[in-house]
Amino acid sequence: MDLVQLQRQLVDYRTSLYHEGFLDEQFTQLQSLQDENNPDFVVEVVSLFFEDSERLLNELSKALEQQVIDFKRMDAQVHQLKGSSSSIGAHRVQKLCIVFRNYCEAQNVEGCLKCLQQVKHEYGIIKTKLESMFQLEQQILNAGGSIPV
């Protein structure tokens, strides 16, 4: 595939992520913070998001396996996940976290379990999509091109 095709593919892919509600305008904000002085800013922040989210999702899974469930602690963890997903524009994950928090507040175990599964699912999707997008960007850079805005 030639450079122009790669660039077009990237633009189309990115547009679809916004269109389908995977990403929101906060991701655009993030991209605008990347420049020649900080060329890897987006990848760095998103990588932190991946690490942090996986840690939180593990802790939430463990929390729901306990005999006595600490809903307050879980709520704080979901709040963290909601915050990070909001900050990078991971729209679907953020929205699910809001629902999740409501179940924590209501101390609804079934609701929490269901929500956790949904969040894990959506997180998995956005992770795959962002990684694909970064790969495309790298291909473009390797071919000597620049990333279209």
Added chain:
Amino acid sequence: MLSCGGGSGGCSKDMAVELGDEPHVLAVDDNLIDRKLVERLLKNSSCKVTTAENALRALDYLGLGNDTLEGTVSEVNMIITDYCMPGMTGYELLKKIKESSVLKEVPVVIMSSENIPTRISQCLEEGAKMFMLKPLKQSDVKQLTWHLMKCRN
């Protein structure tokens, strides 16, 4: 979204730094991603940035903590803190700063992901310079640092 505090003088000449010096901002947030983001936003607005992951660390850095080491107190021109933090909240941190004779003139900005009017007015009444809704945008931070620079000159 920005909410501003009243016009009573929050900018003392004692806190003024030489023209041309970058303002030094202390950013406090327990969320790693948000810390990285606010740091970038502030640096893009020509600020020197120090980050702290909770209120206690912030107090230590400011010289108000129990574990402050002699000779390590740095001067900051502004503090921006998240509201919801484990242990001590941003609101409690704000109160501690305003109670300090040394630091009470330093403008404090509170950030929160939750738009709760009573929370906002509570912070402004306690002396917060501004309340900002997360996620932060570059335009919010640029406006904020513009106000800060204006105060200093």
